[in-house]
Amino acid sequence: MQNGAAGVLIEAEGDENQLYQFIAELQENPPPLASIQSFSLAEIPLQNSGLFTIQESKSGIAPLPPDSDVCPECLGELLDPADRRYLYPFINCTNCGPRYSIITATPYDRPNTTMAQFPLCPECEQEYRDPKNRRFHAQPVACPVCGPHLSLLGADGRAIACDPMAEAVRQLKSGAIVAVKGVGGYHLAVDPCNAAAVAMLRERKKRDEKPFALMVETIEKARGLVQLNRSEELLLQSREKPIILLRRTENSPVCPDVAPANDYLGVMLPSAPLHYLLLKDTFQALVMTSANISDEPIIYRDEDAAHGLAGIADFILLHNRDIHTPCDDSVIRVFRTHPLLMRRSRGYVPRSVAIPDVSGSVLALGAELKSTVCLAQGGQAFLSRHIGDLKSAATLDAFAKTIDALQQITGIKAGIIAHDLHPDYHSTLFAAKFPDAAKIAVQHHHAHMASCMAENCLEGELIGVIFDGAGLGSDGTIWGGEFLTGGYGGFERAGHLLPMTLPGGDAAAREPYRVAISMLYRIFGSELFATEMDLFAGLTAVERSLFIKMLEKGINSPVTSSAGRLFDGVAALLGLRSKMSYEGQAAIELEGIAEKGRAGKPYPCKLLTEDTGTVLDWRPAIEALLLDVRLGVSRSDIAATFHHSLAVAATHLCSAIRRQSGLDRVVLSGGVFQNRILAEEMVTLLEKNDFRVYTHRLVPPNDGGLALGQAVIAGRSFKCV
Numbered sequence: 168m169q170n171g172a173a174g175v176l177i178e179a180e181g182d183e184n185q186l187y188q189f190i191a192e193l194q195e196n197p198p199p200l201a202s203i204q205s206f207s208l209a210e211i212p213l214q215n216s217g218l219f220t221i222q223e224s225k226s227g228i229a230p231l232p233p234d235s236d237v238c239p240e241c242l243g244e245l246l247d248p249a250d251r252r253y254l255y256p257f258i259n260c261t262n263c264g265p266r267y268s269i270i271t272a273t274p275y276d277r278p279n280t281t282m283a284q285f286p287l288c289p290e291c292e293q294e295y296r297d298p299k300n301r302r303f304h305a306q307p308v309a310c311p312v313c314g315p316h317l318s319l320l321g322a323d324g325r326a327i328a329c330d331p332m333a334e335a336v337r338q339l340k341s342g343a344i345v346a347v348k349g350v351g352g353y354h355l356a357v358d359p360c361n362a363a364a365v366a367m368l369r370e371r372k373k374r375d376e377k378p379f380a381l382m383v384e385t386i387e388k389a390r391g392l393v394q395l396n397r398s399e400e401l402l403l404q405s406r407e408k409p410i411i412l413l414r415r416t417e418n419s420p421v422c423p424d425v426a427p428a429n430d431y432l433g434v435m436l437p438s439a440p441l442h443y444l445l446l447k448d449t450f451q452a453l454v455m456t457s458a459n460i461s462d463e464p465i466i467y468r469d470e471d472a473a474h475g476l477a478g479i480a481d482f483i484l485l486h487n488r489d490i491h492t493p494c495d496d497s498v499i500r501v502f503r504t505h506p507l508l509m510r511r512s513r514g515y516v517p518r519s520v521a522i523p524d525v526s527g528s529v530l531a532l533g534a535e536l537k538s539t540v541c542l543a544q545g546g547q548a549f550l551s552r553h554i555g556d557l558k559s560a561a562t563l564d565a566f567a568k569t570i571d572a573l574q575q576i577t578g579i580k581a582g583i584i585a586h587d588l589h590p591d592y593h594s595t596l597f598a599a600k601f602p603d604a605a606k607i608a609v610q611h612h613h614a615h616m617a618s619c620m621a622e623n624c625l626e627g628e629l630i631g632v633i634f635d636g637a638g639l640g641s642d643g644t645i646w647g648g649e650f651l652t653g654g655y656g657g658f659e660r661a662g663h664l665l666p667m668t669l670p671g672g673d674a675a676a677r678e679p680y681r682v683a684i685s686m687l688y689r690i691f692g693s694e695l696f697a698t699e700m701d702l703f704a705g706l707t708a709v710e711r712s713l714f715i716k717m718l719e720k721g722i723n724s725p726v727t728s729s730a731g732r733l734f735d736g737v738a739a740l741l742g743l744r745s746k747m748s749y750e751g752q753a754a755i756e757l758e759g760i761a762e763k764g765r766a767g768k769p770y771p772c773k774l775l776t777e778d779t780g781t782v783l784d785w786r787p788a789i790e791a792l793l794l795d796v797r798l799g800v801s802r803s804d805i806a807a808t809f810h811h812s813l814a815v816a817a818t819h820l821c822s823a824i825r826r827q828s829g830l831d832r833v834v835l836s837g838g839v840f841q842n843r844i845l846a847e848e849m850v851t852l853l854e855k856n857d858f859r860v861y862t863h864r865l866v867p868p869n870d871g872g873l874a875l876g877q878a879v880i881a882g883r884s885f886k887c888v
């Protein structure tokens with residue numbers, strides 16, 4: 168047996184019946200961490216070896232294993248007092264344990280991991296060499312005699328003489344904040360039922376309202392906090408152990424400040440033995456949020472934890488197994504019984520995505536927010552871990568290191584660099600660091616469309632409905648509510664949402680009341696302040712006059728067709744949110760109240776024919792919405808009707824495009840399609856109108872999946888050069 172660029176090569180000999188039984192067993196019951204994408208057979212001359220050997224791995228673009236949760240067998244041993252690895256927080260075997268986060272080079276063998284510093288003791292060596300043992304060639308194998316161990320540090324960075332696990336639990340129960348080193352980086356942990364501890368964490372982490380994730384010991388304990396359907400249970404218990412967004416129960420003991428103004432909690436099960444030990448018979452749940460200051464990369468080095476978490480964590484529970492590659496937790500919500508990835512990272516990365524063949528080797532640099540990069544060659548694409556928003560020097564440094572690491576472990580040296588059309592994105596500017604490579608700028612929404620096409624292995628031309636916050640359009644304006652036609656080779660803008668201006672530019676993306684004022688200006692013009700609304704409370708006469716001048720003359724007021732801003736504006740009109748403390752907050756809260764409402768007759772929208780394509784005019788819908796507000800209709804019902812109305816209008820526009828183009832396939836992409844209500848209604852209505860609809864399942868619809876689309880477009884464009 169041998170690992171290689173094509174996967175695993177197995178040479179087996181025996182009588183015919185035995186071989187066919189072996190093949191059937193391998194296909195029907197593969198090893199727990201195996202993913203069989205293709206299977207081929209060939210006859211070779213008989214060797215008469217009679218031995219089982221694993222040969223040295225071949226270099227090349229070999230499948231790379233993601234980190235995996237503890238398997239049932241190891242979990243049983245972990246909690247068995249008679250086992251030599253009883254309560255050992257680094258137990259693992261061939262079927263589980265850290266992989267991607269500890270790999271330093273390829274091929275994946277122990278000397279090329281951070282476990283190289285831990286020589287095997289005789290007992291572990293025997294297990295490692297025994298083909299009949301579950302730990303045969305398990306590269307991270309270890310035990311208390313020869314492997315890593317835990318330590319507990321105080322806030323001053325000094326080690327405390329104690330049982331690290333027991334003392335960490337005691338401190339958490341007393342309300343302390345404990346930084347915990349996991350598989351892909353550090354988490355900050357507190358008791359979520361302790362309101363004072365949660366408030367202290369928010370204050371120290373400088374995270375005003377963005378929800379914290381929770382970790383629970385078992386699926387049974389999860390049911391005490393959140394509502395679960397069968398699909399959500401399966402995903403929660405999957406080997407990737409992602410965070411799943413779940414509706415909280417009415418009597419959930421978790422304090423409201425864990426997820427303010429949000430009916431959903433992000434919940435995950437333990438992803439490492441250490442987590443099981445931390446939670447066993449101790450807490451209903453623990454807050455487990457990434458250990459960083461807001462908008463900075465996750466901390467994963469011990470020296471950075473001691474320095475960077477000073478003033479945040481009261482204690483640090485760490486170990487001496489180094490993390491080579493950091494990896495945030497993956498985040499999922501269920502969409503029509505299927506997973507919708509909102510952040511693709513631990514457990515999924517660096518698993519490749521099968522794509523239509525591309526020419527050459529492509530590195531795609533993604534966008535500015537929710538940054539990921541992608542390497543593509545042939546029919547494989549390797550998306551990086553979630554890096555974050557490229558706002559700081561630390562994140563840009565992580566961006567550069569991620570690119571280097573991904574090229575190293577895949578063996579792909581990029582000859583083509585794909586980047587966003589926006590010239591000022593940090594990711595675009597980074598392309599200059601590859602002077603010898605061909606550069607291809609890819610329009611933002613075309614990349615979104617191609618991303619959904621690629622993961623569904625679609626060819627040809629189709630309709631792309633791309634709803635997101637912002638992306639530079641080919642006409643120099645800000646797009647975000649787009650109806651495109653085309654394929655990998657190019658696109659046309661067949662339609663879009665009615666544009667509005669954003670008074671204050673970037674400030675409008677943080678302050679939805681500005682968007683609402685712009686929407687009202689599109690309807691009422693300079694008379695928008697004639698009718699007093701709660702939205703205008705606190706605005707002086709001077710400020711109102713200034714807004715009118717900005718909108719009339721376009722002063723610091725860029726034009727946008729953004730669907731994301733449309734949702735923000737409606738949230739402000741309904742009095743939900745005038746300013747946001749994190750991206751998407753207004754739209755999330757609008758969706759939250761819509762789930763409690765009942766949609767009425769769709770608000771009217773118009774389809775206008777203009778030079779830029781068919782325009783979906785939302786002004787009649789907003790006028791009808793404002794009438795419902797004045798009539799005292801519940802905000803929940805209004806929000807539900809708005810979602811339904813936009814889905815109906817978008818379906819009508821797709822039908823108009825089909826009449827002109829003959830295209831009947833539709834892909835849905837962009838961050839707005841993380842909204843479950845809108846996405847499900849759009850799919851349902853499009854399918855009822857005989858469209859074939861494709862959505863994301865393998866990569867996020869937001870900018871975290873953008874690099875995949877860039878890579879395929881660039882790979883196909885290069886082929887035509």
